[in-house]
Amino acid sequence: NAGVTQTPKFQVLKTGQSMTLQCAQDMNHNSMYWYRQDPGMGLRLIYYSASEGTTDKGEVPNGYNVSRLNKREFSLRLESAAPSQTSVYFCASTASKSQPQHFGDGTRLSIL
Amino acid sequence: RKEVEQDPGPFNVPEGATVAFNCTYSNSASQSFFWYRQDCRKEPKLLMSVYSSGNEDGRFTAQLNRASQYISLLIRDSKLSDSATYLCVVTGYSGGGADGLTFGKGTHLIIQP
Numbered sequence: 019n020a021g022v023t024q025t026p027k028f029q030v031l032k033t034g035q036s037m038t039l040q041c042a043q044d045m046n047h048n049s050m051y052w053y054r055q056d057p058g059m060g061l062r063l064i065y066y067s068a069s070e071g072t073t074d075k076g077e078v079p080n081g082y083n084v085s086r087l088n089k090r091e092f093s094l095r096l097e098s099a100a101p102s103q104t105s106v107y108f109c110a111s112t113a114s115k116s117q118p119q120h121f122g123d124g125t126r127l128s129i130l
Numbered sequence: 131r132k133e134v135e136q137d138p139g140p141f142n143v144p145e146g147a148t149v150a151f152n153c154t155y156s157n158s159a160s161q162s163f164f165w166y167r168q169d170c171r172k173e174p175k176l177l178m179s180v181y182s183s184g185n186e187d188g189r190f191t192a193q194l195n196r197a198s199q200y201i202s203l204l205i206r207d208s209k210l211s212d213s214a215t216y217l218c219v220v221t222g223y224s225g226g227g228a229d230g231l232t233f234g235k236g237t238h239l240i241i242q243p
Contacts, residue, residue: 042136060217060235061174108173115221116162121173121197 020044024109024122031099031129039125041096041109049112050092051119052084054105061108066074067092099129133157134220136234143208144200144242151237163194163201167216168236174217174219177203207237210222 030068043050048069053061063076067086081103083095089125096103106126110119135154143149155163163180178185180192180201180226192203205212215236 029169061233063231064233107172118164118176118179118219119174121175123173 020121021110021111022120024107024125026125027123028126029128030097031127032052033100033129035099035129036095036097037099038096039107039127040091041082041093041122042091043109043111043120045111045113045120046071046089047111047113047120048081049114050086050094051110052082052094052111053105053110054078055106058104064094064107101129103127104129133232134218134234136216136237138235138237140238140240141156142242145208145210146207148204148206149208149239150202151216151239152200152202153234153237154200155196155218155219155220155232156199157210157220158196158199160220162221163192164221165190165192165201165203166219166233167203168215168217170215174233175199177216208241208243210241215239 022043051066052064055061062078064078064082065076065084067073070089073086075082085093106124107125111120112119133156161237165177166174167177178192180188180194182194184193189206193202196214215238218234221231
């Protein structure tokens, strides 16, 4: 029972580098989400995808792009990483807005 | 007023005690409510959904008060392993981004031996 799988689990980047965080779910969920969580802070929504083929901005989208590749996969891209993007990134999915979200175990990203 | 508010704590509670905390929400059209638990540096995990009539799961009881727009979580006979941050989640109204999905910032609970 994999649930939501995120890769990589840890990453260190230099300022200006780009990378893509991968997320895949095997629960046939329609909606997928990307969050960031900074130390001592709550979850902040970056982008979400209500269904395959659609994506929308969340609370803090600047500096990020997303792709809903298919129903299973939702990737998050940092085009030019900045130290302010050092954070823990969580991907989540849900069958519908009335159902709870299931989270991946996170990607810990440090940008030097 | 923030959309979802929680007392950040920390709540320091002796083992075996009962502890309760609330979460208030601002949008009366919200439809679905959940409590999550998050351990340090780990992902949030669903603790329980909150139903209109209130619901219980072992030592945990969740209640919804639509008139006053808050949900509550009661933990009885607290264990050391209950130490965590508890997040409330509100969702389900149309017109808000991501269907009005909003996480509270969490209440930090420390159970002391």
